Amino acid sequence: MTANEKKQLMVNACKVRMGIIEGVHAAKSGHPGGSLSAADLFTYLYCKELNIDPTNPKWEERDRFVLSKGHTAPGLYAALALRGFFPQEDLLTLRHIGSHLQGHPNMNLTPGVDMSTGSLGQGISAAAGMALAAKYQGKSCRVYTLLGDGEIQEGQVWEAMMFAHHYKLDNFCAIIDNNGLQIDGDVAKVMNPYPIAEKLRAFGFAVAEIDGNDFDQLEAAFTLARGTKGVPFAIVMKTVKGKGVSYMENNAGWHGKAPNDEEYETAMKELRAQLAEVEAM
């Protein structure tokens, strides 16, 4: 990508992070930590990787994205709003009665959401089912799904991995957000999922291990994924939970908690400074 493209992605990622903080603050609840760790991924997917049309969210030939770690909906919503699927101000209605922005994604309410998720371990199966269907239908679209590193403790995830490999779903790409933290703490201490990449390779996936907060590495991984034939692809991306908001970074306490008014101001001040810095580049 060009320097200018990269700069634009970085600008957009700052805006996605602001959308996350604004939404979760307005909701007085929600999951900022894992939304922020995957904010660069959401930005890359919706601004560069996915073949989608915001004016026609149900376009049959579109690429699909399933947020298997559905609790990070604030990140997905912020990216969808940025890409124009719905007005930016809707983010402030997150989790409110009557809002189309439910606590976890609802495909029947929110334009651009391809699958209702929230119960961990199920989204990846649905995504694999979509990829299988696309192959049967002769569609050239691709299917992407994002999982948490805690989520892969669910046994169903590995059923889905077997399925994706068995049916040679090379139109399928699973991304694992390895931010290292889950509700009860360090993933390695709660129920060690490591080594993740080796497990995926053993399940027959082609795997890229990258820094998920780096756009050059995201681009390289997705380019590799698109060129891989005969086997499904997985991206294990190391990220920082809470990335972009200093007091949330690497702190499991911010997995599922909203900032109060004072914390909100601090977070937004930091993100505005980051945005100004990127725009000045």
Next chain:
Amino acid sequence: MADVKKIATRESYGNALKELGAEHEDLIVFDADLAGATKTSIFQKAFPQRHFDCGIAECDMVAAAAGASTMGLVPFASSFAMFAAGRAFEQIRNSIGYPHLNVKIGATHGGISVGEDGASHQCCEDFALMRSIPGMVVMSPADDVEARAMVKAAYEYVGPAYMRFGRAAVPVFHDEANYHFEIGKGELLADGTDVAIIANGLMVNEALEAAKALKDDGISARVINMATIKPLDKELVLKAARECGKVITCEEHSVIGGLGEAVCALLSEELPTPVRRIGVNDEFGHSGPAAALLKQFGLSAEHIVEVAKDFCKK
């Protein structure tokens, strides 16, 4: 009785899938290493490129079927009732029910007529589990003719539907030429005025036998086949309660949460009527030949007759 044809409704399921598959390319089938038993193998043989074995992974199968349905296909996902409605309950609830996706669940080996495999495989809770999911259609056919018609109706219907089929061969009593199935509509099989017997699955034939026997005792029994448990045919139940004054429900399912409770819930609110529920009482089954188990658990014409006679005395 010797020349009555007997067919297991799981066999009907496989045959209907094959017939439908020939007409509709968007119909695909998922199974979880039980194709030979659920009879989706009949479809598999005809359309191998549209039959997807998921291995012994029912939760993944159900959610994958949900995903496939979002692409415009009509997936039928199959396993034993215990592992479809039971093991994959939460996947059905969250990935199919909540988004109201167009997935059909074909669950075979329902009830205790599974027989020798014993309690671990005898699912008597599936109606209760599936009924509790908003928007889910729940059905159980009485014989081969109805089962095949039901599968076709489920394909035509847009939305989630659960169908329960049996392992054991059961008498075919419907006349195919004059039979029409409609989701949500019960079927009046015998008219009567003293007591209404509302049954589904293999209990419908038992209810018909019971009604014949009761006639000799001077009891006029109405027999209704309630193949759709949800949505319940309220009008037919209320009419039966109004005209007969007594209702007996019969199902190869726990008395908790199935047809019996659905009928009781309706009647208690709209037309309080005495009801007797025949089903599996709050207990597990065990190993044995299907016929012997059905008799032992009171799922027989003889038991219906006993209950009806006692009920009509009062």
